[in-house]
Amino acid sequence: MACGVRVGSGVALAGGVFLLVAGGTVPALLQERGEPWLTTVFGWVLIVVTCGALAFSGRRPVAVAALVLVTSSVYYVSSAYDGPLLVAPIVALYAVAARGLLGVAVALSAVALCGTAAGTAAGNEDVNNVALFMLAGWLVATVALGWARHSRLAYAREAEKHATSEERLRIARELHDSIGHHLSLINVQSSAALRRFQKDPERGARGAGEALGAVKDASKEALRELRTTLGALRDGDEAAPTAPVPGLDRVDELVASARRAGLDVRVTTTGREAGALPVEVDRAAYRIVQEALTNVSRHAGATSVAVRVRRGRRELVLEVVDDGRGAVRSGGGAVSGTGISGMRERARALGGELTAGPGERGGGFAVRARLPLSSSAVPQNGASPS
Template structure:
């Protein structure tokens, strides 16, 4: 890159911009006032007061960020007093206009409307009393400028408020996404560990072999929990720029969920219908999490003797159901003493443009049913190709 391309002109911002503007206006007004001095005939008191007003109005601009309304009223009144004393059409009016725009951009519309009205009324009074420097055209032009400035400031305030609200919504959505992901990662395996630990304690003296098997399942589940937790935290931290090496969970790992559930004493059967296909990654992850959470609820709450996972691949959407023969409403943590599993699954399904229902089955037990549209990226393929 050439040195010329590296040189970039940057406009001043913040307090530095206010200082540059105040200095520029002061110089322009001072040049205009020079004609007053060269012309002569002005009283020393009038000249002194005029220069004092010029200096204080320009200097007040430096404090507009700390005391916006106070500076606004001061610049409006002091600028009006200056134009009463001086017959020079100096650009001092720029200062109160800048301050009014800044106040409007902060959303303080009552204050800025009152200041604008004071300026228009003062100019109109000057025109009525016969001031040769003020006429109807000047009043009309000043009113137009003030309306434009207030409108622009109001638009600026609306855009900033919209951007802030959008940022808050994005942050809230991200927190919910992280909470759901951590709940799914930790809740399933820790729930299985809890069930397996209870089984191990129960069988420790009666059947040491089965207790040892349960402890082995606890070890495997805890290792899987640590692996998924590290993966999730690694993505959140974004320690480096390398892409994650571990694939995102999907329905290809459903057999792992079934194996974990069986180790916890929960027999699970999978039924697949339709033309199996490779799913879009977000849909695949949501389907996996719904099955995972449903099996977790069944293991913790239902007392089921059997669970069936049904995966139906349609032309445009995946339909899945997890049904158990347990105690019905006890399979739902929201009805069995609190929890956010059903809520989290519903939010995930809706985020994909689908829907989820959960509730007791008429024939007994509990069922979670979800419909997940593929979107435009689902490509039919053989299951074995995944």
């Protein structure tokens, strides 16, 4: 289909240029004859070939431009009627530059200008120095416009690619933070129940009901989060998701899930209560607390965790500190993991920052985030809020 569109537009371009050239050349034929009819016929053959070649400028711009320069040069040298065939080389050079072949377009323009200058120096009175200067201006403008179009289209393609990549990262982060949290709780609860059953089948069977209840709640919430995320990916003509955007008002649900996983969770909230938080800040804060508690459940080996939320006049400060074995390092290096990088990206997207590392007293692990409340906060590193 795209190829058909290019061919169709090329034929239309060639036809338009031919009508323009023919309209400017035919009146000269009605005047007093200035050349033999055989030369006139040869000139019209050159006009048809030159304009017809433009139909293929979209697929073979360099070859077409070279052919058009040669045929138009022969026409102006052999014909006594100086019609507007100069439009054809201008269009061909524009097509070369618009394809991003700037060096080729400049080289062909230089050849055309040098050839015309050589004819002027040889005594061609039809082209004087003023006309030569104007031709140079036309060639420079044509190549510049073609290159500008190429740059604009390249920028648009890059922006579209970047937007697609950002959207994929946003979806991956949402799936990781929401569904991954609940799946982690399911894994922790089922693994704990299995260990208790293997050690003491009788007592383990009695505790299975509580573990299965926690697994049921976590799986139900995971399905709800999945439906909400998939709903956001629907086409615009479908119904928008009606589930509320998660925020800190639902932090009790996260605490309850973590407690079912065996953690002693304490939540402390301080600061101003001047109205609701901005939606993007509220959602990012919820996801950060969610991911931090998920990491504690899965990796920290902790028994207790403290969640502190402090709202100031200009920023929201979050802290999630546990008493586990500390940072999990990969190969002896810095703390790693997609969960921490995802939390850090959320904070940066709002113009804030997030740090993760050992607790103040050398034990446990601490996640600290600062999220500006101002809507004018500038995202860092080109990140976009999600």
